[in-house]
Amino acid sequence: VLALPAVAADLTPGSWRLVLLDGVEFGATATLVIGPDGRISGQAPCNAWFSRGLRADGALFGPIGSTRMACEALGLENAFFEALSMMRSAETLPEGLTLRGDGREMLFVPHKD
Secondary structure, three states: OOOOHHHHHHOOOEEEEEEEEOOEEOOOOOEEEEOOOOOEEEEOOOOEEEEOOOOOOOOOOOOEEEOOOOOOOHHHHHHHHHHHHHOOEEEEEOOEEEEEEOOEEEEEEEOOO
16 A cells, blocks of 8 residues: 555544444444555445545545455445545544545544554
């Protein structure tokens, strides 16, 4: 995984847990971990995931890879990955980390591992 300073500058390092997807409470656990070196990874409802960051089209997360285990929350996992791939901006606010893109929004709060 490559460290990309452009991503590290836009995303606050730390461990984050998704609480709202497009304004609706997310019904499973999904995390986003941003390392101080810009490495990006996390846990979706079923699988661990990772990304190199910044795509050529301006999206925050480049090709997203993941393990391939099935679980009951696979529909939520697909929704998580679909939204994540659309995110183009990041803003750290008092309530958490907000990602936005293509009319979609994801709100993450600090997460303890």
